[in-house]
Amino acid sequence: MKISSNFQQRSTLILATFMLSLSSAVWAHGNVTPQSVDTSTLPVLGTVWKSQNPYTGNEAAIKVGTSAFNQNCARCHGLEAISGGIAPDLRRLDNECATLKDAKKQTMCAREIDDFFIGKFRKGVSRNGAVYMPPFEGILNQEAAWSIKSYLETRREKPLAAAK
Template structure:
């Protein structure tokens, strides 16, 4: 009986390892994918400190595609996190509910700066890379397009 249980545990472990490897292979290429920002107004070399594309429909479309190709692996399809990485729909949720317009604008600007710092520099703690740097991979237009997409997905609850 013990031998049978041991065999069952061994087979279960083997099946788990095979399944995990299949998912790892299915995960696909994790190299950042280029983002085509043709059609967006060029922002130049000086980095903006606020999202200039908040109401730009083309930026929203480009941002949705860019997010799906580069960010969804960790932050979730349609920006709905499965718990691996932060839920970016909540990024600037606290700003939305502010009643004083000046405070709301200041909060939004601060969240834009936080987003830009994060996407440009990545997230590293104790030498472990939690999020890669996209500096030099995405241009400013691509980064702000992704922020525009995230703002469209904002969770307000």
């Protein structure tokens, strides 16, 4: 059975276009330069990294965090933290905490999520040699990190209600 040369050319063109678009999507996700974050309006946190968000509910931090997230995180985690599937949807970061009825347990859960968040922010995420999230320690300061977390707290899918 002989395949027409016109069909082969169209198939080759379609495959080449697909491969080119796929490779550009991979590069778009990968090697990007982090944008600096102006944290001069926030209280200085010092050199020792906190394990709990000191800026929770701080309007100035939320404003800084909104900009910082959009500049540095949205390309993977989505605009307004609504993931398109490349990386986790960070609105759901502490959904488990929101379901807890006991106030102490909810507070402890939120603290654990803060610690988890800052660890991933600082060290990044790699699996089998592939970098899924770059480490930001040494690139962005902890004021930027916690301001981003403060912004994410405003985007929660399930807000933390006052537990009883």
